[in-house]
Amino acid sequence: MQCDMCGKETSILYKTEVEGVIMHLCKQCSRYGRVISRIGQTQKEKKQDQAPKERIPLEIVEEIEIIVPNYGEIVKRAREKKGWKQEELAKRMAEKESLIHKIESNKQQPSIQVARKLERVLGIKLVERVVEKHNVIKEEKKKEDLTLGDIVEIKRR
Numbered sequence: 036m037q038c039d040m041c042g043k044e045t046s047i048l049y050k051t052e053v054e055g056v057i058m059h060l061c062k063q064c065s066r067y068g069r070v071i072s073r074i075g076q077t078q079k080e081k082k083q084d085q086a087p088k089e090r091i092p093l094e095i096v097e098e099i100e101i102i103v104p105n106y107g108e109i110v111k112r113a114r115e116k117k118g119w120k121q122e123e124l125a126k127r128m129a130e131k132e133s134l135i136h137k138i139e140s141n142k143q144q145p146s147i148q149v150a151r152k153l154e155r156v157l158g159i160k161l162v163e164r165v166v167e168k169h170n171v172i173k174e175e176k177k178k179e180d181l182t183l184g185d186i187v188e189i190k191r192r
C-alpha cells in the first residue's frame with residue numbers, strides 16, 4: 036500500500052480527512068489531517084485476528100418480472116398456430132384488436148397483466164422472472180452500532 040501524499044510504501048495506512056478530502060496516508064502524513072480509521076495490520080495482529088469478524092456479507096435478492104424481448108413474434112406464431120385472426124384473439128382476451136396488432140408488431144410491449152392473459156389464452160410464455168443478487172459487505176462496526184442504537188430508540192417510543 037502506498038501513501039496518497041508522499042507515496043511511501045507502508046503496511047499500515049491511515050484513512051485521514053485532510054481539508055474535507057479522504058486520503059490514505061502513512062503515519063507521518065496522517066498528522067496533517069483527522070484520522071478516521073486505520074487500514075492494514077501488523078504481522079502480530081494478523082495472527083490474532085484471522086477470522087474477518089467485521090465483514091458480514093449480506094445478500095440482497097431482488098426478483099423482477101420482465102416481458103421477453105421477442106414477445107410480438109411469440110404471440111403471432113402462437114395465434115397463427117391456433118388458426119385465429121387477431122380479432123378472434125382480441126375477443127377471447129376481451130381486449131382491443133388494435134392492441135393485439137401493436138403487440139404482434141412489437142410496437143407496444145404488453146403490460147404484465149395483458150401478457151399473463153396472452154400466456155393463458157395462447158399457452159405461451161411471455162413473462163420471465165429475473166433474480167438479481169447483490170452482495171453488500173458491511174464493513175464498519177461503528178455503523179452497525181449506530182443502527183442498533185436507532186432500533187432501541189424506536190422501540191422505546
Ligand SMILES: [Zn+2]
Pocket residue numbers: 038039040041042043060061062063064065
Ligand atoms: Zn506519507
